[in-house]
Amino acid sequence: MRKLLAIVFAISTWFAVIVQFFLMLQNRVASVPETIIRFFSFFTILTNALVAIYFTGQAFNIRFTNKAGVLTAVTVYIFIVGIVYQVLLRQIWQPTGMQQVVDEMLHTFNPLVVMLYWYLYEKKEEIHYYQIKKWMIYPVAYFVLINIRGAISGFYPYPFINVSQIGWTKAMSNSGLLTIFFVAVAFIFIAIGRKTSKYPVAI
16 A cells, blocks of 8 residues: 555656646746756755655655655655645735646645655654754755855745845845744654654554
């Protein structure tokens, strides 16, 4: 059952990422090289690609993906993608057609299936709070690089870190708050994991 779910989730996640790539190219407002760079500037895309890689690894039984904490880290990242979209971004645009389908997959369906998979299969008794330091490398590096890239190109993927619109102080403050939110969510997942590890549910 675990392998079957991993295969299904890998296919669905890769589908969403790849279709979003072609939709962005089709509706591009910049050159193809710049559009590709912008595509990979979105935390949503990077994280969904990470999810797709994780499930692909699970489908092929790659040892690293079975390491305790890897699934929790991936779950924290995609949970943030989902919650930030629902709270901050959903109201600022109304996609239609295939774009709407892909949008819901990237921001709603994928976070939910990852959380389900985490609940079923993470080695919750083996995850620890000290692992959060490693998990934070990805989001912190993202914020740093995206701000450097934005300062050079003028393109920021999200309005809450758009320095040209809200200024450095507000953008850095928002980045800091999101970093704190990442840590808080990681703590919550570990706490839930340690609590639920007493009740095996894997199928």
